[in-house]
Amino acid sequence: LCCTDGKHCCPEGTTCDVSSGKCNRGDMTAIDWFKKVPANVGSVKCPDGQSECKTGQTCCKLASGQYGCCPIPKAVCCTDGKHCCPEGTTCDVSSGKCNRGEIAVMDWFEKVPANVGSVKCPDGQSECKTGQTCCKLASGQYGCCPIPKV
Structure with a gap:
C-alpha cells in the first residue's frame, strides 16, 4: 500500500497514518511504515527470461x-x-x-x-526486485516498497 506522502508504504490490510508515521490495522497501531527505495530504470533481460x-x-x-x-x-x-x-x-x-x-x-x-526476477512498474521503465511493490514517489517517478503486493 503506497502512502499519500509519496515516501512510505505499508503492508496489505493496513492503512497509512501519515501524521504518526505508522501503519494501522483497525484501531491499533500495527508497525512502523517502510521507506521506499529508488526503482531500477532500464535493464537488460537475459535469455532465461528471469x-x-x-x-x-x-x-x-x-x-x-x-x-x-x-x-x-x-x-x-x-x-x-x-x-x-x-x-x-x-x-x-x-x-x-x-x-x-x-x-x-x-x-x-x-x-x-545477475538479478533474478523483477516487478515492472506502471511507467514501463522502472522496476523493483521480486517481493517489492512499485509506488509512485512525490516526484512522480517510481520507488520500491520493500514488501510484496498481495
Whole structure:
C-alpha cells in the first residue's frame, strides 16, 4: 500500500497514518511504515527470461548454467563461464586475456551475478526486485516498497 506522502508504504490490510508515521490495522497501531527505495530504470533481460543485468552490461552464462552480468556492453562471453571480453576481441582462456587478432590487448573482465526476477512498474521503465511493490514517489517517478503486493 503506497502512502499519500509519496515516501512510505505499508503492508496489505493496513492503512497509512501519515501524521504518526505508522501503519494501522483497525484501531491499533500495527508497525512502523517502510521507506521506499529508488526503482531500477532500464535493464537488460537475459535469455532465461528471469535474470537481468543493468543497462550497459551483457548477460553471459556462468559455469553453473545460470546467468551473470559482464560489466561492459555487447561483450564476448568467455567459455570458462567466469569472464568476458569487449566486442571485437576474443577470449584467450589459457592466458586470461582479451585478444584482438594475435595480440593480447587487455585483461579480461569477471562476471557478476545477475538479478533474478523483477516487478515492472506502471511507467514501463522502472522496476523493483521480486517481493517489492512499485509506488509512485512525490516526484512522480517510481520507488520500491520493500514488501510484496498481495
